[in-house]
Amino acid sequence: xxxxxxxxxxxxxxxxxxxxxxxxxxxxxxxxxxxxxxxxxxxxxxxxxxxxxxxxxxxxxxxxxxxxxxxxxxxxxxxxxxxxxxxxxxxxxxxxxxxxxxxxxxxxxxxxxxxxxxxxxxxxxxxxxxxxxxxxxxxxxxxxxxxxxxxxxxxxxxxxxxxxxxxxxxxxxxxxxxxxxxxxxxxxxxxxxxxxxxxxxxxxxxxxxxxxxxxxxxxxxxxxxxxxxxxxxxxxxxxxxxxxxxxxxxxxxxxxxxxxxxxxxxxxxxxxxxxxxxxxxxxxxxxxxxxxxxxxxxxxxxxxxxxxxxxxxxxx
DNA sequence: AACCTTCCCTGATGGC
DNA sequence: TGCCATCAGGGAAGGT
Numbered sequence: 001x002x003x004x005x006x007x008x009x010x011x012x013x014x015x016x017x018x019x020x021x022x023x024x025x026x027x028x029x030x031x032x033x034x035x036x037x038x039x040x041x042x043x044x045x046x047x048x049x050x051x052x053x054x055x056x057x058x059x060x061x062x063x064x065x066x067x068x069x070x071x072x073x074x075x076x077x078x079x080x081x082x083x084x085x086x087x088x089x090x091x092x093x094x095x096x097x098x099x100x101x102x103x104x105x106x107x108x109x110x111x112x113x114x115x116x117x118x119x120x121x122x123x124x125x126x127x128x129x130x131x132x133x134x135x136x137x138x139x140x141x142x143x144x145x146x147x148x149x150x151x152x153x154x155x156x157x158x159x160x161x162x163x164x165x166x167x168x169x170x171x172x173x174x175x176x177x178x179x180x181x182x183x184x185x186x187x188x189x190x191x192x193x194x195x196x197x198x199x200x201x202x203x204x205x206x207x208x209x210x211x212x213x214x215x216x217x218x219x220x221x222x223x224x225x226x227x228x229x230x231x232x233x234x235x236x237x238x239x240x241x242x243x244x245x246x247x248x249x250x251x252x253x254x255x256x257x258x259x260x261x262x263x264x265x266x267x268x269x270x271x272x273x274x275x276x277x278x279x280x281x282x283x284x285x286x287x288x289x290x291x292x293x294x295x296x297x298x299x300x301x302x303x304x305x306x307x308x309x310x311x312x313x314x315x316x
Numbered sequence: 317a318a319c320c321t322t323c324c325c326t327g328a329t330g331g332c
Numbered sequence: 333t334g335c336c337a338t339c340a341g342g343g344a345a346g347g348t
Contacts (some may be wrong), residue, residue: 001343076326076340130325132342175319184343281321282341315347
């Protein structure tokens with residue numbers, strides 16, 4: 001599922017290849033995917049130039065010469081580039097062992113809901129089998145963007161991500177730490193995978209109530225969120241099932257996960273088997289030893305989040 | 317206001 | 333082999 005690191009990887013792949021191009025033609029498929037009538041969208045987009053490709057949380061934002069085109073990829077949304085003269089992969093295949101989906105561009109299929117034909121001969125394809133994703137169009141006025149994102153918390157890589165602000169946002173919350181991290185109005189960009197990873201490196205049990213967290217624990221969450229996400233970006237995102245980048249390539253972060261999807265496997269830190277429970281209707285993975293429920297683990301913990309040279313992964 | 321539950325949707329998987 | 337139930341989950345909407 002595309003969370004912040006996956007969307008950022010897509011953004012980085014798209015930006016140099018579509019910035020400055022013009023949209024020649026627009027084709028749409030399933031109307032439910034769009035937040036406005038497809039006929040209107042086609043009229044809004046045709047002839048527009050793509051000036052910039054930005055991201056806030058899990059949202060991808062194309063800044064056009066008139067208006068904004070905004071994508072939320074939901075769970076299975078994919079944005080890929082295709083050169084019509086190039087060679088397409090025969091179909092979407094998930095390799096039974098490696099999980100490899102494809103390594104080449106693909107032709108549009110029944111799940112491809114938007115095709116933008118760009119003026120340099122490249123097509124941008126939006127594909128979403130489960131249709132949990134959404135595509136929005138916003139007017140050019142700056143306040144249309146701020147209104148659209150008004151309920152969203154700060155992006156961990158933006159200037160709005162400040163210690164004082166984040167710690168304040170935790171005050172008075174009675175939800176579990178896991179539910180807090182999944183709440184996009186608290187911080188934008190974490191999903192189920194990176195929430196579990198953040199709690200692991202912060203040494204906090206997912207069921208701990210936010211209002212029982214010590215100051216040093218809240219501070220650890222604040223510091224670990226950007227690091228966990230930076231690690232995901234560094235490895236091109238996590239490809240467990242459907243996620244692919246703009247070139248159709250899988251990320252490699254799934255090979256480096258500490259807890260997510262590792263139920264029964266040994267903890268990378270202590271060797272005790274990872275536990276899976278359900279919290280806030282989400283599969284939740286943690287280590288009973290490293291993330292104890294009743295006894296907070298004190299200290300400023302920096303372990304396990306460094307690369308092979310013992311350096312933190314660079315922030316975008 | 318804060319929190320919780322339900323729903324949307326398709327493909328993969330496992331039991332029989 | 334086919335059929336059916338179950339599971340995965342981001343976020344909106346509705347309920348408490």
